[in-house]
Amino acid sequence: MWLTRVFRDWGARRLVTRRTRKPCGLGNEQPTSTRQQLSSCYQPSSSTSYSKRASPPLCNFRSPIILSCRSISTEMPQLSDEKAKFTAPDGLSTKYRVEEVHRYMVDCMTAVGTPQAHAAALADVLVAADRRGHYSHGLNRLEMYVNDVKQKVCDGSAVPTITKESVSTALVHGNNGLGPVVGNFCMDLAIKKAKETGIGWVCTRGSNHYGIAGWYSMRATKEGLLGMSVTNTSPLVAPTRAKKAALGTNPISVSAPGKDGDDFVLDMATCVVAVGKIEVERRKNKPIPEGWAIDKEGQITTDANEGMHGALMPLGGPELHSGYKGYGLGMLVEVFCGIMSGGQYGPNVRKWMNTDREADLGQAFMALDPSFFAPGFEDRMSDLMNHCRNMEPADASKPVIVAGDPERQHINKVEQDGGITYHINQINDSWKLAMALGVKPME
Incomplete structure (x- = not known):
C-alpha cells in the first residue's frame, strides 16, 4: 500500500462479501447526508493499493508503446502561454515512482484550488490509467483537468x-x-x-x-x-x-x-481509433490506415490532415465492414x-x-x-478465460489473450521496473506545467 493519505473519518463499516476485497466505502446502512455518502467514496483513495495482484502467468504479450506524448486535442491554449516561458532542462528522467506521479498530480490540482480529497480522487484514476498502459488517459490528461478548473468551467469543489x-x-x-x-x-x-x-x-x-x-x-x-x-x-x-x-x-x-x-x-471505445493516433501519424507525415477516419465530404481518407478535420469512424469502420454495429x-x-x-x-x-x-x-x-443468480460464477468465469488463453494460436508469437491481460502485464512491468516510464516529450511538458503552476516537478 503505497498511498497513506487520510481523509476525514466518517466511520468505517465492515462489508461482508463473498470475496476478500477492499470495501468501496458505502456500507449497508443509508448515510445521513449526501456529503457523507461522497466522503465514504474516498475511502478507497485513502487506502489505494498498487501492490501486485494475483493473476495467471501471461504469455509474452507486448505492452503498448508510447509513440507520442500529446495530441492536438490535449494542448491547453489557456496554459500554453505560461508554459512557453520555460524550457525544460536536459537530462530529465523518464521513469518515476507511482507515488511521485500521484504527488505531482495532486499538487497541480490543488494549485488551482481543488480540495485535497478531490485532487487525490482524480490522481488515483490518472495513475491507474498509466499503470495499466493507457497513457492517453493518465498524465497526458492532467493539463485538461487543471485547465477546466482554472478556467472555472469545472467546479473542483463540487459535491454530487x-x-x-x-x-x-x-x-x-x-x-x-x-x-x-x-x-x-x-x-x-x-x-x-x-x-x-x-x-x-x-x-x-x-x-x-x-x-x-x-x-x-x-x-x-x-x-x-x-x-x-x-x-x-x-x-x-x-x-x-x-x-x-x-x-x-x-x-x-x-x-x-x-x-x-x-x-x-473490458474497456473499449465505440470508434475505430483514438483521435490522438491520427495526430501521431500527421506529425510523422505518414498516411493513416484506411477505415480510421473520413474527410469533410464524408469520404474515407488515408490523409492524416484530412482525418483530423473530418471525423472518426465507428467501431468496424465502413458500412461494408459492419461499422453500423459500432x-x-x-x-x-x-x-x-x-x-x-x-x-x-x-x-x-x-x-x-x-x-x-x-x-x-x-x-x-x-x-x-x-x-x-446461479452459484459458482467466478469458477465459470475463470474456466472460460483460461480455456481461451490455452487455445493454440494462429501465430505462435501471439498467444490468445482475454480482456484485461495486456493491462495486467503492464502493471507487472511497472512494478518490476520500479516506476512508470513516459516519453521524454511528456516529461518535458509536465516540467513546464509544474513551473507554470508553481509546484514541485516530478523527481
Whole structure:
C-alpha cells in the first residue's frame, strides 16, 4: 500500500462479501447526508493499493508503446502561454515512482484550488490509467483537468447530489464536479444498492471527463460484483453514411470477477481509433490506415490532415465492414448516458477542449451481484478465460489473450521496473506545467 493519505473519518463499516476485497466505502446502512455518502467514496483513495495482484502467468504479450506524448486535442491554449516561458532542462528522467506521479498530480490540482480529497480522487484514476498502459488517459490528461478548473468551467469543489432514487436506481446530478469525484460517488451508490437488492443502476448528468471507464467497473468487481460504466463524450465520431461527427467515442467498460483476482475487464471505445493516433501519424507525415477516419465530404481518407478535420469512424469502420454495429453501440451509450440522465447528448455536447460552457456529460454505472443468480460464477468465469488463453494460436508469437491481460502485464512491468516510464516529450511538458503552476516537478 503505497498511498497513506487520510481523509476525514466518517466511520468505517465492515462489508461482508463473498470475496476478500477492499470495501468501496458505502456500507449497508443509508448515510445521513449526501456529503457523507461522497466522503465514504474516498475511502478507497485513502487506502489505494498498487501492490501486485494475483493473476495467471501471461504469455509474452507486448505492452503498448508510447509513440507520442500529446495530441492536438490535449494542448491547453489557456496554459500554453505560461508554459512557453520555460524550457525544460536536459537530462530529465523518464521513469518515476507511482507515488511521485500521484504527488505531482495532486499538487497541480490543488494549485488551482481543488480540495485535497478531490485532487487525490482524480490522481488515483490518472495513475491507474498509466499503470495499466493507457497513457492517453493518465498524465497526458492532467493539463485538461487543471485547465477546466482554472478556467472555472469545472467546479473542483463540487459535491454530487441525489435527485431521485429507488431501492435499485438513482439519478444523480454531478453539479459540474470533477468526473472521477462524480464517478466514484455514483458507482459506490450502485454497489450499495446491488448488495441490498442484487442490482444497482445509477445515471448522472452534470459530470465531466472521468478518466478510464474501467476504473469504475473494476470498483464493483473488487466487491465481487459485475460492474459496468459508460460515458458520452464530445462529438468526434460520424454515424454510418454521415459526413460529420454526431457521437462521442462513448467508451464501454464491463468487468466481471474471476478467481483469485483474475478478473475479466473490458474497456473499449465505440470508434475505430483514438483521435490522438491520427495526430501521431500527421506529425510523422505518414498516411493513416484506411477505415480510421473520413474527410469533410464524408469520404474515407488515408490523409492524416484530412482525418483530423473530418471525423472518426465507428467501431468496424465502413458500412461494408459492419461499422453500423459500432455506430449502434455508440448510440446505445447515449441512451444510457445523456438521454436517460437529462444531460447533454450527441451533437449537443460541447466540442472537445472548449471552455465556453460546462460539459454536462451524462454517465451511467451498473453493479450486479452474481450471488443472486446461479452459484459458482467466478469458477465459470475463470474456466472460460483460461480455456481461451490455452487455445493454440494462429501465430505462435501471439498467444490468445482475454480482456484485461495486456493491462495486467503492464502493471507487472511497472512494478518490476520500479516506476512508470513516459516519453521524454511528456516529461518535458509536465516540467513546464509544474513551473507554470508553481509546484514541485516530478523527481
